Each structure stands twice: as structure tokens, then as C-alpha cells.
Amino acid sequence: xxxxxxxxxxxxxxxxxxxxxxxxxxxxxxxxxxxxxxxxxxxxxxxxxxxxxxxxxxxxxxxxxxxxxxxxxxxxxxxxxxxxxxxxxxxxxxxxxxxxxxxxxxxxxxxxxxxxxxxxxxxxxxxxxxxxxxxxxxxxxxxxxxxxxxxxxxxxxxxxxxxxxxxxxxxxxxxxxxxxxxxxxxxxxxxxxxxxxxxxxxxxxxxxxxxxxxxxxxxxxxxxxxxxxxxxxxxxxxxxxxxxxxxxxxxxxxxxxxxxxxxxxxxxxxxxxxxxxxxxxxxxxxxxxxxxxxxxxxxxxxxxxxxxxxxxxxxxxxxxxxxxxxxxxxxxxxxxxxxxxxxxx
Amino acid sequence: xxxxxxxxxxxxxxxxxxxxxxxxxxxxxxxxxxxxxxxxxxxxxxxxxxxxxxxxxxxxxxxxxxxxxxxxxxxxxxxxxxxxxxxxxxxxxxxxxxxxxxxxxxxxxxxxxxxxxxxxxxxxxxxxxxxxxxxxxxxxxxxxxxxxxxxxxxxxxxxxxxxxxxxxxxxxxxxxxxxxxxxxxxxxxxxxxxxxxxxxxxxxxxxxxxxxxxxxxxxxxxxxxxxxxxxxxxxxxxxxxxxxxxxxxxxxxxxxxxxxxxxxxxxxxxxxxxxxxxxxxxxxxxxxxxxxxxxxxxxxxxxxxxxxxxxxxxxxxxxxxxxxxxxxxxxxxxxxxxxxxxxxxxxxxxxxxxxxxxxxxxxxxxxxxxxxxxxxxx
Numbered sequence: 001x002x003x004x005x006x007x008x009x010x011x012x013x014x015x016x017x018x019x020x021x022x023x024x025x026x027x028x029x030x031x032x033x034x035x036x037x038x039x040x041x042x043x044x045x046x047x048x049x050x051x052x053x054x055x056x057x058x059x060x061x062x063x064x065x066x067x068x069x070x071x072x073x074x075x076x077x078x079x080x081x082x083x084x085x086x087x088x089x090x091x092x093x094x095x096x097x098x099x100x101x102x103x104x105x106x107x108x109x110x111x112x113x114x115x116x117x118x119x120x121x122x123x124x125x126x127x128x129x130x131x132x133x134x135x136x137x138x139x140x141x142x143x144x145x146x147x148x149x150x151x152x153x154x155x156x157x158x159x160x161x162x163x164x165x166x167x168x169x170x171x172x173x174x175x176x177x178x179x180x181x182x183x184x185x186x187x188x189x190x191x192x193x194x195x196x197x198x199x200x201x202x203x204x205x206x207x208x209x210x211x212x213x214x215x216x217x218x219x220x221x222x223x224x225x226x227x228x229x230x231x232x233x234x235x236x237x238x239x240x241x242x243x244x245x246x247x248x249x250x251x252x253x254x255x256x257x258x259x260x261x262x263x264x265x266x267x268x269x270x271x272x273x274x275x276x277x278x279x280x281x282x283x284x285x286x287x288x289x290x291x292x293x294x295x296x297x298x299x300x301x302x303x304x305x306x307x308x309x310x311x312x313x314x315x316x317x318x319x320x321x322x323x324x325x326x327x328x329x330x331x332x333x334x335x336x337x338x339x340x341x342x343x344x345x
Numbered sequence: 346x347x348x349x350x351x352x353x354x355x356x357x358x359x360x361x362x363x364x365x366x367x368x369x370x371x372x373x374x375x376x377x378x379x380x381x382x383x384x385x386x387x388x389x390x391x392x393x394x395x396x397x398x399x400x401x402x403x404x405x406x407x408x409x410x411x412x413x414x415x416x417x418x419x420x421x422x423x424x425x426x427x428x429x430x431x432x433x434x435x436x437x438x439x440x441x442x443x444x445x446x447x448x449x450x451x452x453x454x455x456x457x458x459x460x461x462x463x464x465x466x467x468x469x470x471x472x473x474x475x476x477x478x479x480x481x482x483x484x485x486x487x488x489x490x491x492x493x494x495x496x497x498x499x500x501x502x503x504x505x506x507x508x509x510x511x512x513x514x515x516x517x518x519x520x521x522x523x524x525x526x527x528x529x530x531x532x533x534x535x536x537x538x539x540x541x542x543x544x545x546x547x548x549x550x551x552x553x554x555x556x557x558x559x560x561x562x563x564x565x566x567x568x569x570x571x572x573x574x575x576x577x578x579x580x581x582x583x584x585x586x587x588x589x590x591x592x593x594x595x596x597x598x599x600x601x602x603x604x605x606x607x608x609x610x611x612x613x614x615x616x617x618x619x620x621x622x623x624x625x626x627x628x629x630x631x632x633x634x635x636x637x638x639x640x641x642x643x644x645x646x647x648x649x650x651x652x653x654x655x656x657x658x659x660x661x662x663x664x665x666x667x668x669x670x671x672x673x674x675x676x677x678x679x680x681x682x683x684x685x686x687x688x689x690x691x692x693x694x695x696x697x698x699x700x701x702x703x704x705x706x707x708x709x710x711x712x713x714x715x716x717x718x719x720x721x722x723x
Contacts, residue, residue: 088567091723113567113568113569114569118564120567124559128367129360129363137357137360138568141353141569
């Protein structure tokens with residue numbers, strides 16, 4: 001076991017050294033020979049955390065392999081930030097253990113800090129420093145020079161804003177700057193807490209584009225917290241759904257959506273005002289109907305057989321349709337079916 | 346300290362310096378405001394302007410005695426220059442006591458009712474009330490008010506002895522106008538000391554608390570940044586800015602009021618640095634926990650306000666009761682102000698300021714260490 005650990009550690013050292021030298025070719029073979037035996041870069045073991053009146057995290061376990069992008073998806077107040085701040089070393093767990101690169105925070109702060117990149121939920125940088133100066137300041141903490149600052153400015157596409165004061169940046173540009181700072185040291189672990197909350201859809205997509213590029217080009221592992229299901233779907237290989245301090249489901253997007261028996265939804269609105277929820281009980285699949293709004297949802301598995309069945313049922317009961325829509329289930333549907341609430345509530 | 350750490354410290358210092366100088370208010374409040382204050386106070390207290398005092402005359406004639414030719418009205422018409430006011434009912438007299446050495450004193454005596462006179466006394470627009478009883482002039486004033494006492498002495502001398510008090514030609518009055526004895530000589534060292542305290546306390550405490558509330562502090566310590574570099578950079582910039590502010594204030598006072606440093610310049614620099622160290626330590630201590638600027642505000646005021654009031658910045662603390670003076674003298678601001686003053690105007694050197702130097706530095710080190718121990722980075 002010990003030998004095994006040393007191996008995978010050596011692989012990292014080698015890989016990163018080469019990357020700094022810009023000599024990525026010879027390292028490729030090495031990576032291939034070791035990827036079969038990867039150790040997790042982040043391990044969270046039965047972690048608990050309470051504040052005065054809230055039990056924020058209740059026994060969470062997770063582990064993340066190199067190069068994997070993980071989403072912690074959940075509504076506000078689910079405990080995502082507390083969990084991620086414990087991984088970031090900002091808060092200490094009451095119980096349980098957290099290992100980054102196989103090491104505990106205590107006593108290894110310097111080394112871990114060198115290898116992680118963080119974007120906190122809301123950091124406001126110095127208003128009267130420019131984008132370039134802010135990056136240069138943070139680069140000095142990692143012993144990095146100006147060429148890395150230029151690389152980052154290109155990556156986050158803020159070339160035109162290099163000399164602009166931080167106070168004059170838009171919300172999206174600020175978020176990209178925060179991301180740029182997190183990426184300065186080519187971190188092995190990237191921890192992003194709600195990186196796109198409060199941004200408009202365009203600005204959000206710009207942040208996603210940077211992260212997708214990062215995924216293609218580097219071996220960085222990422223943990224991202226979000227309450228936007230699209231963000232988790234777009235960026236992450238593995239999604240952990242959190243609610244009230246517990247993991248309630250986890251898996252790849254496919255696993256999560258096909259996990260339930262009924263993984264497609266038909267949403268309909270009726271013209272007929274006399275229909276009641278009881279009317280749909282005899283159907284072969286689950287239907288939720290709200291007689292106040294006239295809206296209903298049918299949870300089905302096979303569109304080809306079950307959709308005609310539903311339509312003929314409507315005809316039989318003399319119900320007139322106003323609107324009908326068929327779609328694949330989303331993470332929000334899954335969350336709703338598990339908790340009765342929506343993700344963005 | 347290796348070269349890498351030096352580079353990090355340099356970048357932190359540079360960033361903090363830019364942050365400060367790019368704030369336009371810094372130039373005004375740090376540099377122009379103290380200069381304006383020294384100019385205003387210096388002129389107000391240095392120039393020998395005429396002293397003008399309002400005296401209320403309450404006549405008791407209307408109470409039936411009908412003594413129109415009383416001692417008071419005789420004295421008033423003998424020394425005073427009568428003006429009939431616009432209203433016409435009440436007479437106004439002007440008594441001038443000219444004096445080249447001390448400046449002229451002008452008394453404006455106005456007839457009014459007792460109630461009006463009392464209101465004037467309470468408001469401070471009248472500092473002495475004169476009435477007459479059995480042919481004697483009575484003076485009513487607050488015995489705790491030295492200015493009223495002086496008015497009484499001058500007027501009673503004039504009325505009783507029939508001659509001007511404080512003769513112009515008195516050879517026993519020798520006004521001191523040499524450097525070091527004027528009010529401005531007292532004021533400038535005080536303003537420099539106050540500038541050090543205010544800039545350091547507000548600059549460093551606010552800087553830290555603001556960065557903490559913006560969550561910038563926790564972002565910065567989530568890197569391999571050395572925490573001590575962050576604080577040292579901040580203190581360095583603050584001392585540098587204070588140095589510029591103090592030098593400009595001194596140069597201005599030297600140019601306008603001909604202020605001189607009579608003692609050792611290296612000793613001035615030493616006490617300046619010790620003062621900065623003391624206040625920087627206190628500033629870090631009080632900003633070590635809170636993330637709320639409102640709380641920071643209160644904490645800074647708790648420290649700054651008593652010293653502003655007691656440390657003899659604008660007026661000597663020797664007017665406070667004897668029993669509290671030893672405590673006042675142990676306050677950091679008093680030590681800095683007295684230290685700079687003794688070098689500026691008494692010609693002191695290192696030997697005379699060695700105790701405050703050691704005490705101030707120790708205060709700084711103790712508070713800095715304690716502050717760092719309980720410092721909340723997250």
C-alpha cells in the first residue's frame with residue numbers, strides 16, 4: 001500500500017515538473033503507465049460540522065480522483081460552503097478527517113496552499129489596483145513571474161482590462177479575475193464556491209468556457225459548489241447532490257438521471273377546468289395534477305408507448321389539452337422527487 | 346529573509362502603497378488638512394489682536410432712588426465713549442485700554458436689564474455684569490473664569506485708581522517673542538504627534554478590518570503568503586506616509602512661522618519611529634478580531650479620543666488636576682508629543698528622550714505580538 005502511494009506521488013512530481021519546463025511529450029507515457037492506480041487527491045471521511053444552532057454538515061464522505069471535476073449541487077443553505085471551506089482549510093471539522101494529496105491540513109499548510117487554487121463565494125479585491133497588479137501581487141506569493149500573469153490574463157480573456165482598476169470591472173469580469181487568481185499556481189486541486197452565482201447567462205457561459213478549456217488542457221481536479229443544475233451538467237463528471245448537510249444522491253449525470261425508474265416527464269396544461277387529481281389515479285404511471293392551475297406532470301419511462309396511452313386517456317375522459325411538453329428529466333426533477341423542493345428555492 | 350520573501354514583501358508594500366495614494370482623499374486629509382489646521386491655529390493664537398470684551402451694565406435707577414449722577418455713570422462718562430444704540434433706549438459705552446506690548450483691550454459696556462445680562466452670561470456673550478449699590482460698583486462674574494477675573498481687575502483698577510492699568514511704558518513687562526516660546530512652537534510638535542496617531546490608527550486598523558470584511562484577507566492567507574509580510578508591508582507604507590506628512594507639515598511651519606529644531610534631528614527621527622511603532626502595534630491589536638467597520642470605528646475612538654483630549658496637543662495638560670498628570674504623561678500620544686516638543690523647543694537629545702523611546706517601542710512590540718496571537722485571518 002505504501003509503495004503504491006509513493007508511485008502515484010512520484011508520477012505527480014514528474015508530471016508537474018515537466019509541465020513547468022514546457023516539455024510535456026515525454027511525460028505522457030508515464031502518465032499512461034500510472035493512471036490505472038490513482039490515489040484520490042481529496043478525501044473527506046465522515047465529516048461533521050455544527051454551528052451554534054445548525055448542524056451544517058452531517059457525516060459526509062467523498063473522494064476525488066486526479067483530473068476529475070466534481071459538483072456539489074444543492075439549494076442555498078444545504079451545507080455546500082461549509083463543506084468546501086473545511087476542504088479549503090478555512091474551517092475545522094468537528095469530527096472526521098480531510099486529506100488533500102494524502103495529507104492533513106495541520107502541519108502541512110504551506111505545501112497544501114502551494115497546490116490548491118481557491119475562489120471564495122464572494123471576495124472583493126482591492127478596488128484601486130488594476131487587474132494586472134492584482135495578479136502580480138498574488139503571483140508573488142507563489143514565486144511566479146510576469147509571464148505567468150500574462151498567460152492567465154489571456155486565459156481569462158481580460159487583456160483589454162489589464163490596466164483597468166478592479167472597481168471598474170463588471171461582475172463577470174471580477175469572477176474571471178478571481179478564477180484567474182485561483183489558477184495562477186497551476187493548482188492540482190481547484191476549489192470553486194459558487195463561481196457564477198449572480199452572473200447573467202452570458203457571463204456564466206464565459207466562466208464555463210474557461211473551466212472547460214482547463215479540463216481539456218490540464219490534469220487539475222476540481223470541486224465546484226453550485227445551485228445551478230446546468231452548471232453541474234455542463235462542467236462536471238460526477239455530481240454530488242447535497243441537502244441539509246447530507247449527500248442524498250451521487251453519480252455521473254447519466255447514472256443520476258437513469259437511476260429513477262421514470263426518467264422522462266410529460267408536462268401538460270388542461271383546458272378543462274373540472275378535472276381533479278383523483279381522475280388520474282387509474283393511470284399506469286405516476287401523475288401529479290394541480291386542479292388550481294390546471295397543470296400536471298406525468299413521470300414515464302418509455303415515451304413511445306406511454307405518451308399515446310396518456311393521450312388516449314385524455315380522450316376517453318373528455319379532457320381538452322391546452323399545452324403538452326415532453327422532456328428528459330433534469331437534476332432539478334430528481335431533487336424535487338427526493339426532497340419535494342426545487343434546487344433554486 | 347530570503348530573496349523570494351523579500352520580493353513578496355516588496356509586492357505587498359507596493360500594492361498597499363498604490364492603494365493608498367490612489368485615493369484622492371489621502372492627499373487632502375493626510376497633508377493639506379493638518380497644514381490648514383496649523384495655519385489657522387497658528388495665526389489665531391500668535392497674532393496679538395485687540396481683546397474685546399462685552400460687559401453688561403444693569404442700572405438700578407428705576408427702582409425709585411433716582412440717582413442719576415451715580416459713581417458708575419460718572420465713571421462711564423469719564424472713561425467711556427458713549428454711543429447711542431439704534432434702539433435709542435439703552436446707552437453703550439466703549440472703554441479702550443491701549444497697550445503696545447500686550448495688545449489693546451476694548452470693553453464694550455451695554456446697558457441692559459438683569460435678565461438680559463444673565464442670559465448673556467450664560468451664553469458667553471457677556472463675561473462680566475456691573476451694578477451699583479450704595480455708591481459702590483459691584484462686579485458679578487463667575488470666579489472660575491480667569492478671563493472674567495482679568496476683566497474685573499482691569500476695569501476696577503481703572504475706576505478706582507482713575508488711571509489706566511498695565512501702563513504702556515512699564516519697564517517690568519518684557520514680552521517673549523523668541524522662537525520656542527510662542528504658541529505655534531508648542532502646537533506644531535503636537536500636530537505632528539497627533540498626525541502619527543490618527544494616520545496610523547485609522548490607516549492600519551481600517552485597512553485590516555476592510556480587507557477582512559471583503560474576505561480578501563482569507564483569500565490572501567489561502568496562498569503561501571507569509572502572514573508577517575502582509576502586516577510588515579502595511580506598517581512600512583504607513584510609516585513612510587506619516588514621514589512625508591510630518592515633513593511637509595514641518596517644512597510649512599518652518600517657512601511660515603520660522604519653526605526650528607533646536608535639539609538633535611536623529612533623536613526626532615527616533616521618537617518619530619518609536620511613536621509609529623507604538624501606534625501600529627495598538628492598531629493591529631484593536632483590529633485583530635472584528636470584521637465590522639462600525640465596531641472598528643468605536644474601538645479606534647475609545648483609544649484615540651481620551652488621548653486627543655488629555656495629551657496636551659492643543660493646550661498644555663498642566664491645567665488638569667495634579668493627581669491625573671502622571672497618568673496623562675504615560676499615554677503614548679503624550680510621550681510622542683512631549684518627546685518631539687522637548688527636542689524642537691528645549692533642545693533635547695537622545696539622553697532626554699531615551700525613556701519614551703524605550704517605552705513606546707515596547708508598547709508597540711507588546712501590542713503587535715498580542716494582536717498577532719489573536720489575529721483572525723479567516
